[in-house]
Amino acid sequence: MVYYNGEIDGLIQPVVFKGCEKNGLMEGTIHYIGVIPEFRGKGFINDLLLRATRVLQGIGVWRIYADTDVENFPMMQTFEKAVYEINK
Numbered sequence: 633m634v635y636y637n638g639e640i641d642g643l644i645q646p647v648v649f650k651g652c653e654k655n656g657l658m659e660g661t662i663h664y665i666g667v668i669p670e671f672r673g674k675g676f677i678n679d680l681l682l683r684a685t686r687v688l689q690g691i692g693v694w695r696i697y698a699d700t701d702v703e704n705f706p707m708m709q710t711f712e713k714a715v716y717e718i719n720k
Contacts, residue, residue: 641667642666643666645662645663648660654695656692657692660686661698662681665707666680667679681711685710685714
């Protein structure tokens with residue numbers, strides 16, 4: 633859980649895949665990311681995505697997978713803004 637001014641604003645769940653190492657580096661995903669409804673629309677999703685990405689990079693992940701529903705336009709825009717490669 634991630635806090636803002638003492639309140640929970642969202643949740644991130646970065647995960648690594650066992651057995652997918654490449655040159656000693658792991659492969660990972662952002663299994664879950666979400667902002668509590670009352671905090672939505674305020675840019676917190678960008679902070680959550682950045683935090684999850686940094687956690688995975690910090691433990692030596694060579695590639696990060698993340699997905700969302702094709703109709704979840706706000707999350708698609710967040711991935712694009714963070715320069716994630718988009719495969720439709």
